[in-house]
Amino acid sequence: MKTNFDKKKALGVFAQYGFRKTSVGDVASAVGLSRQSLYKKFGSKEELFQTIIEEYSEEVGLQALDILEDKTSDSKSRILRALDTIIGQHVDLMRNSVHGAELVQMGEQVMSAVGKGIMPQVMLKIADVILETHENRSKEQAEDDAFILYTLAKGLSLTVSNYTEYKSGITRATNRLLD
Template sequence: MTELEKTVLDAALHVFSRYGVKRTSMGDLCEEAGVSRQTLYNRFRNKDDILRGLIGRYTELALEEIAEELPKAPDLAAQIDLIFDRMVVRGFDTMQAMPNAQDFIDGANAVSQEALQCSAGRFRAVIAEVLMPHEGAINRAGMTVEALADCLQRAAKAAGMHAQDRAHFLAQLRTLKQLCLTAALGPVPDATHKED
């Protein structure tokens, strides 16, 4: 991605978050990005192209951060926390701060299914990668690494879409992580219950 494309996409996110996708014109995007119409149209034919570009840019940035920080994560729990944070928590927080978030989500969902599916697949691959060292335990639990990665990615995304608020969303992610850890590592003793 070129610097010009990054500039346009960053500007688009700002404008879409202020006015919504429907009310934003290509002229608004040119003005915010500080580029001419011809420059904008040389790279992005329409707002749909820009939405697809935003999905790709978000995915790339998140995956780069995960790749950089994953080696520093001390265990599977920390790895899952990192992936969830970059995959869904940051996006959730961004959407919560947008006055026209639903318009942005609706616009992205309507025109960007292929880009969204590609992004989801890339995150599933990262989840599968961190689960692979625990494949034996996951298989003994009656699952495959691929199925568990698919379930985690889809459930985390759905949790963000249907959560009552941020606290509820994070509680759902903690539950997903615990289910994953139980499958990969076996039952973890609960420190809140004392044995008699």
């Protein structure tokens, strides 16, 4: 059931009010649709939220894969841009909202319930990009490095106070791990 509206705007509404206090009408207003059309398509706020999370995660995952495939930039830059796409660009939304952590936790639950989705593919592609310039690493070592970077990026997103701190931390870690 593909949505045809800006999922990031919809997630912003959930982050602003929290899941319980967000109404389908709030989401509808933010994305320029009627409340009735959203209820007709999704049936409930829970299904609306789940669909938004699933589709948005897939969209940013595919964007990250495209970035990692683009060999016009060096490997570190591609990895940093991919991590920024799936994690970094959401730091300010999470940190500037009282409900950001709740949204992330619920999103993680949704993604766990529906399977791993596209993120394992992103991590494997990060490992492939690492191998492009680090021939001395085994595939397993590159996969470990990708896992470390992904996990670190997620951890930073939850502990830093803003995007600038996230960017500085993930850049330092990437430079340290991949130099």
